[in-house]
Amino acid sequence: MSDVIQKPEVDEHEARLETDPGQSPCRISRRRFLEGAGAITVTLLVTSPWGGATRAVAATRTPYPRKRIAGLDELVTNKPIPFRYPDDNATYSNHLLIKLGEKAGGGVGKDGDVVAFSTLCTHMGGILASSYKSDSKVMGPCPTHLSTFDLTRHGMIVSGHATQSLVQVVLETDGNDIYATGLQGLVYGRSANS
């Protein structure tokens, strides 16, 4: 499988936008997502924007594992559940699974309101783990420099300094089970998510 990275404009929501309109919000296409971001080994084809030849650049990417996070019936609205993904790294892999009680971009469950986000601020890595605001469904303000992120809209910056949205965990459900299947955006500190 090949991938091309000549387009440096960053559009981390594009995969999310690939929602099939005929399906429920919880069915954000995992296949689409993996097409974009994951494969055992991908070759990055870099085409010269100025007419040069396309060249192949070897790079390695590890696919995101499918991991069960919780059961839908365990969730209480506005009570975040912490979990780690895609690995068990104590610093970089912390996320919160939250039933917002309000339909959200990328949300799963019958109301499309179950989402999960990294707890590392995408500005400078401030820890957001205890900053969820149940009234506004916002994560933040970051204790370090006060950035806030809208969890109903894919972690979009509300006010602050981050160069990308809060990293969202791609979720899917199978019956009562909620699975993490990928990450949208680069986790703070890393040069690649896994």
Added chain:
Amino acid sequence: MSDKNRATDRVPLPPKDADVITTACDYCIVACGYKVYRWPVGKEGGPRADENALGLDYPVELEKGGWLTPNMHNVVSHEGKPHNVIVAPDQDATVVNVNGNHSIRGGCIAQKCYNPETPTRDRLKHPMIRIDGELREVSWDTALDVFAEVSKYVIDKYGVHSWAQKMFSYHYFENTYALTKLALVGIRTPAFAWHDNPSVTSSTPGFRDVGIDNFGPSYEDYSLAETLVISGTDPFETKTVLFNHWIMKGVSGHRAKIIMINPRKTAGCTFAEETGGLHLWITPGTDTVLHLALARIIIENGWEDSDWIKKYTSNKWEIESGFGQGTRNTPWQWRTTWGKFEAKDYAGFKEWILSIDESKLDFAARTCGLDADDIHRAAELMARPRKNGNRPRTMLVLEKGNYWSNNYTNSASYASLGLLCGAGNRPGQMIGRMGGHQRGGVKAGRYPLERSPEKFAGRRRKTLDLDRWVENGNVRFAYVIGTTWTAGMTASGALHETFLDLTRRNPNQVTSSRKSSIIRTLKKRVDSGGTVVVNQDIYLRNPIGAEIADIVLPAAGWGEEDLVRANGERRLRVYSKFYDPPGDARPDWWIAGQIGQRMGFADFEWKESNDVFEEAARHTRGSRKDYYPLVWKAKKDGVKGHELLRSYGTTGIQGPVRWEDGELLGTKRLHDSTLKLPATGPQGPTVHNKKLNGFNTQSGKANFIKSPWWLFADYYEYIRPKDGELWVINGRVNEIWQSGFDDVERRPYITRRWPENFIELHPDDAERLGIESGDYVVAESDRVAVQKSGFVARDTEDALFSKLVENGHIEMTSASVRAVAVVMPVPKPGVAFMYFLDPKAAANSLVPRVCDPIANNYRFKLASGKLRKIGESEYKESLEKMTFKSRDIGQTV
């Protein structure tokens, strides 16, 4: 390939041998230091410290800097070959953005670089002339010859007053020097204005008269203050790292208290409240009254810093005799000969404050819409001595919400209030402007005031209001550089219409591509009373370029040329070239040089930007940006000025630069009473301007200035909302820089955040008007005043708004602007707020085009209008674009 296949969960690391080039952010005044890592496409570094150019192990530690994000990466052309670049905040920085702190704007600045595979693909690449109604590519020779020929014709036939230049004031020393050499030295036209004012004027004339330089404080002072008063801006939104690092450092370090004076409650205001400070949710335009009330409370309680006032402010003798160059020649004097502002000394100021009704607390509380107790508490935090007798270290800073709502008296009263607190000349106790754009202006010559047709009462000339000059039909040729002009100035819709009348609606339109024919047609245009417009920019802007201009010239900018400028603490750095400009785009200094040569002016033959930098140096002597000693030293060492400054990296050096005991020294702050200068006087090429350690007055001491409310009261009465109107004020937001040419228009991450201009309103107002977040709303007014005539005042009161109306100089126009409603408890009830410079929905359309009578500045931040829902936007239901969450969310809410 399409965007969706873009990797967003990884970033290529620069290999160990990547080129490392220093620069600074192109956007806000703070100008954080950045490093560019550049390497040929086809390889990458690794995550171990010994595998990448940053020398860091990835993942990097939390909150330490050094993290690279996908938006910091781009692919550019360097010497014709594709290269990866990472443009990252300098994690080694020890000044400005310590440890690589950054804003959302700067953090994404790599996306500014031209790359034909990104939305930057429409950069202007070739000169164009409008032929048969369409802009068509022409050669530089054709475009420049037409420019020069038509210019010479206009100047010969109609005089220099009919040849106008409207340009950025900030886009680097080399460019502003070259361009002003053309307008002010070659042509010597008074029809000249910067991008942000209708005339050449001080942004804060009240500061000037008190003796305060706008950019005296260092960023360290913000961290040293114990009470920091911030008026007319939230630096969290607009001067990000100054807030993030320096202001928050004072709060966390010694529990500094912040007093925010702002009609909007944004995140920085919430932070001020949550950390023991105050947010004064003031009614727009009433700041002078608040300042007077604070002054009165301080004076009545005897909290003023008497010893300091005695030592550092002018007494009667110093005010009256200290103006050695002749009393009539100083701005302070010509303003104060009205006899209305001059306070003589502190005793006179005190007497005046206590004698006027407008300084009384109940009047202020009522007028400003504030709680009297809050005003009193603010005065206590600012000036009340502690039980041990120590005074709080108080610092006062302001920005456009203050001085662009009531220019003269707001700035004068604020600075005088600062003097009461003993602020202005010592660490952590300064008075200053926080700033908007960076400080990149060096004028090659003085403004030809003697040629200006505009006058105060009496014989004194005033710099020309260029918009009124256009409106009045006097401009036949307009050279517009790096500004939207119409959207950036007031009553934008009306100004747009005027330009269309003068250009596109004129019968003389170019229909041939032959140079001689183009020149002939454009000469007919100007002879018929029309105008020829040339627009020089990096993108084709609408309307000034796309719709109005006859000639469009493509400029090269940040990253595409070695350029220098200063930030808000006067820090000078080289913004290095690191990639090729697109197509035939050329730096502004080169274009000005070509025009100068073709118009027959001497000394426009620069070979590279360093030539201009070195030539401009002597024009900075004695100024806050004085870098003459640096160029002097460079010449002595046989290196280029740029190269010597580049060796200072992202640290740069703070102006004025001095040569002392064999080395170059920067200047931490101006008016610095703690600064030790050599007893033997300035050394080598150094100039000791008195504002180095004194105030910017003839006596070197600060002047108390009176600021009578009546000067503004008639305008305030006109502009305040009536009959169901709201205030419709405007300003910046964190995520957008200026007219959005880089971000909202060409950066998908930011476009999703703000796909269209917005109008914030308070839930109380929204409910009354039946408006919800996501609704399309029209803000409209049929009483947008435009001053179209009246250049000469006979009596002192002729320039007051009520007199302008009485004398028939004001025409009422109507305007409307559409925006997406955002309902949140951020603007004060009765106030709506829009982004200020969206060319597609120009908030300035509603702002009257009438200048402050003292300073010829607009009151950009004051407008009123009625709001009406006209439909619903897609964003109301979208989960992808725009968010309506409140900008005031704090830790406890």
